[in-house]
Amino acid sequence: MTALSALFVRDLKLAVRVGGGAGIGVLFFLIVIVLTPFAIGPDLVLLARIGPAILWLGALLASLLTLERLLTADAEDGSLDLILMSGTPLELAVAAKAMAHWLTTGLPLAIATPLFALFMNLDPQASLAIALTLLVGTPALTFIGLLGAALSVTLRRGGLLLTVLVLPLTVPVLIFGVAASNAAMAGPMSFGTPFTILCAMTLVSFVVGTFAAAAALRHGIE
Amino acid sequence: MRLEASDLACIRGGREVFSRLGFAVAGGEALVVTGRNGAGKSSLLRMIAGLVQVAAGKLALTGGNYELPLAEQAHYLGHQDALKPSLSVQENLDFWVRYLGTSAGTPDALTTVGLHRVAGLPAGYLSAGQRRRLSIARLIAVKRPIWLLDEPTSALDSAAQQRLADLMRSHLAGGGMIVAAAHGAIGLETARELSLGAAA
Numbered sequence: 001m002t003a004l005s006a007l008f009v010r011d012l013k014l015a016v017r018v019g020g021g022a023g024i025g026v027l028f029f030l031i032v033i034v035l036t037p038f039a040i041g042p043d044l045v046l047l048a049r050i051g052p053a054i055l056w057l058g059a060l061l062a063s064l065l066t067l068e069r070l071l072t073a074d075a076e077d078g079s080l081d082l083i084l085m086s087g088t089p090l091e092l093a094v095a096a097k098a099m100a101h102w103l104t105t106g107l108p109l110a111i112a113t114p115l116f117a118l119f120m121n122l123d124p125q126a127s128l129a130i131a132l133t134l135l136v137g138t139p140a141l142t143f144i145g146l147l148g149a150a151l152s153v154t155l156r157r158g159g160l161l162l163t164v165l166v167l168p169l170t171v172p173v174l175i176f177g178v179a180a181s182n183a184a185m186a187g188p189m190s191f192g193t194p195f196t197i198l199c200a201m202t203l204v205s206f207v208v209g210t211f212a213a214a215a216a217l218r219h220g221i222e
Numbered sequence: 223m224r225l226e227a228s229d230l231a232c233i234r235g236g237r238e239v240f241s242r243l244g245f246a247v248a249g250g251e252a253l254v255v256t257g258r259n260g261a262g263k264s265s266l267l268r269m270i271a272g273l274v275q276v277a278a279g280k281l282a283l284t285g286g287n288y289e290l291p292l293a294e295q296a297h298y299l300g301h302q303d304a305l306k307p308s309l310s311v312q313e314n315l316d317f318w319v320r321y322l323g324t325s326a327g328t329p330d331a332l333t334t335v336g337l338h339r340v341a342g343l344p345a346g347y348l349s350a351g352q353r354r355r356l357s358i359a360r361l362i363a364v365k366r367p368i369w370l371l372d373e374p375t376s377a378l379d380s381a382a383q384q385r386l387a388d389l390m391r392s393h394l395a396g397g398g399m400i401v402a403a404a405h406g407a408i409g410l411e412t413a414r415e416l417s418l419g420a421a422a
Binding site for chain 2: 002003006007010013014017018076077078079081082083084085086087088221
């Protein structure tokens with residue numbers, strides 16, 4: 001337990017220190033959201049209608065941007081070797097890393113959403129609903145990305161491969177995240193149905209992402 | 223305690239690096255692995271550390287702690303330092319002590335390697351030799367019987383090499399074992415040599 005909390009705290013520290021990149025995701029998210037009204041034009045009704053989709057897309061791209069940091073830094077400086085050698089189960093170690101990663105990159109996206117939603121002409125109630133869907137949806141993105149990060153480390157290829165691997169897997173999360181947000185705004189579906197499925201996908205990703213990533217890293221021991 | 227290998231083979235990227243390799247190291251002994259570039263010195267160390275699969279042959283530790291696999295009884299000092307530039311020297315060491323630590327070693331490891339004056343400095347500001355010394359501090363801060371050292375003297379000045387030799391001698395005197403890959407002398411007179419180029 002000491003080992004896992006040590007790893008968790010170290011990753012949090014690394015993320016918030018200079019060059020850690022904790023703020024980069026939110027900044028990128030902000031840029032996507034700010035650019036959209038310029039591209040679409042000042043049609044307030046249209047902006048509000050596509051708002052949830054743009055917010056979700058922005059959050060998805062922002063979390064992809066930071067995913068590469070999740071394991072490559074440790075692989076490059078040799079820390080991953082020592083983590084593999086230690087007696088701590090690899091599944092728990094990568095889960096601790098992913099949790100720390102989500103706290104510093106995924107959670108800020110959800111927190112920033114109510115503010116950024118103003119750019120999309122969304123009312124407070126809708127923006128809070130979208131923030132809620134992002135709060136439960138972004139962990140799924142991180143844990144699906146964990147698998148991609150582990151694979152790209154093992155295959156010794158860079159971040160582009162990771163993007164191509166991860167994006168298709170995030171489609172269901174995107175669909176139900178946007179569906180829940182739309183349901184909260186306009187109906188006719190109840191908010192609960194897609195939201196519950198989104199929660200379920202996050203829970204599944206905890207298990208599948210963690211075990212698959214650990215298996216990929218172990219397989220990487222050639 | 224005895225680490226024995228027989229008929230060991232290593233295949234990396236589809237190419238056979240070495241085969242039919244055999245050696246034995248007992249507690250208190252040091253083995254220096256030599257050979258030309260690409261002879262498989264690092265691969266052999268990584269194999270003992272469990273980071274490269276044993277393609278053929280046997281590698282076994284007898285007389286150690288039966289409850290732990292070989293990798294958890296070994297320290298691996300590779301080419302990479304496993305240090306984070308934005309964490310301070312003390313934080314880097316503390317992390318590995320907490321992550322690897324099952325049995326405590328020297329409490330003032332930083333003083334032993336001569337880095338206590340820069341304990342608060344981010345590791346990114348350290349020179350190559352200082353980074354190496356910080357990695358070496360890990361070996362004595364957490365006690366493990368087997369040391370796997372890949373080019374341990376690289377980037378170290380002569381005083382630091384001397385200090386490393388002293389640390390290795392006291393580790394051997396305590397019943398530990400060392401397997402080191404090196405091109406030059408590592409400062410251990412008692413070390414036996416395993417030449418990889420000749421064995422292959």
